[in-house]
Amino acid sequence: MSTTSRDDAAGHPDRGLHDLLARHFDGGLTADEQRHLAERLAVSPAARATLARFLRLEGAMFRLAAAGLIAPPADKSGAAVPVHAVPVESGPTLPTCRRRAAFAVAGGLLAAIAVAVAWRSLPEIVGARGSGTPGSIDAVADRWLELRRAPQSAEATVSEPTPGGATVSEPPAVADSTADPEQNADDPGSDAAPPPGWLVAALADEAATPTTPDAS
Amino acid sequence: MSDARLIRELLRHQGDFMAYLMAMVRDLDAAEEIFQNAAVVVMQHAGDPAAEIIRDFRAWAKEIVRRQALHHLRTRGRAARIAPTEPALLEQIDRAFDADVADSGQRQRELDALRDCASRLPDAQRRLVALRYEGRASFDAIGTAVGRTAAAVQRALSRTRRMLHDCMASKLSAAEDLCP
Secondary structure, eight states, X not given: OOOSOXXXXXXXXXXXXXXXXXXXXXXXXXXXXXXXXXXXXXXXXXXXXXXXXXXXXXXXXXXXXXXXXXXXGGGOOSOOOOGGGSOOOOSOOOSSGGGHHXXXXXXXXXXXXXXXXXXXXXXXXXXXXXXXXXXSHHHHHHHHHHHHHOGGGGGGOOOOOOTTOOOOOSOOOOOOTTSOGGGGTTOTTSTTOOOOHHHHHHHHHHHHSOSXXXXX | OOHHHHHHHHHHTHXXXXXXXXXXXXXXXXXXXXXXXXXXXXXXXXXXXXXXXXXXXXXXXXXXXXXXXXXXXXXXXXXXXXXXXXXXXXXXXXXXXHHOOOOHHHHHHHHHHHHHHHHTSOXXXXXXXXXXXXXXXXXXXXXXXXXXXXXXXXXXXXXXXXXXXXXXXXXXXXHHHHOO
8 A cells, every 4th residue: 555645546646635644634625725635635535535534644643742852852841751661553564565574573573562661661651741642541530530529510421332333323312311311321421330340440559559659 | 462563563653643643634743742642542552352353453553643643633624734734635544554565575675666756855945844754843943943834844855855755756666677
């Protein structure tokens, strides 16, 4: 699959499309521009592939940021998380196709080692990223506790799709805190919902094991 | 699916979901809040026998993320700082995300290329990006920090995103040309 920026049949980059997409992520498009962009995307698989590439770029930016790898070196006050510790895909890195054959066997072994190392270092990664980082145990735990304390705000939690079902076409149903408790199984504000075991275990581990030398 | 696997999968796809949410709501604070809500829902499935049959975590979790985002847009759209995204565009964003078949190797190559491209940005430009993505700062806050208006910061970040995209594409294209 091509990873390059060729947006039309002739293989030329579409500068106008790139401009619209780059501005969209910062909220820089008017409603008319958004509709124009949607029309272009609707009729062009190549344009949608470009959007997918911008989505991956944005995701990669968040990954680099989580590892502290964006700021100029002079701005960094502490040690950054090594890039290998960023929780990204577990597949091997293959710089060029010329090396693929040579790395084919070693790649599988490295992938297994990388997964094992990444998992073992997960507490350090989470701890290093701070409590304000979305997806960290602290952040999720904070959110859980917040919703537990304020059941009325549990409206933010919406029913989930069926496990195993990758496609759900009907409009999503919003959990109603006054409805059947069975339908509120994911409502952390409900009295019937105890803290999940993983959260209790993670918080207990964190309390027992300081993540920084100064934490004690 | 075990607790450990759910956490690992969620962290593995966190960047993708944050990107998806940024495209949907175009508001970093809102995207973070929605992601956290979605993470709570995902984690509540730890130990759930039904979760054992999840065949495609990315698609399953993305549906949770999408529903949370749509709920946010419906309930807070009018009060949001940024005008809601057009429904037709939301549909195309969803379509592009679902159809993206980039494998882990390609994503890693893109990450490596982006890291190199980011390191070559002028310090001032790199600082803006760091304030936005590492510091999670608003355009206003960044503007105050660097002595520019919020609108100027917004435009500068969009320009930088486009530069990084072009740089990344150029690097990957060069690598592909070496390996036809």
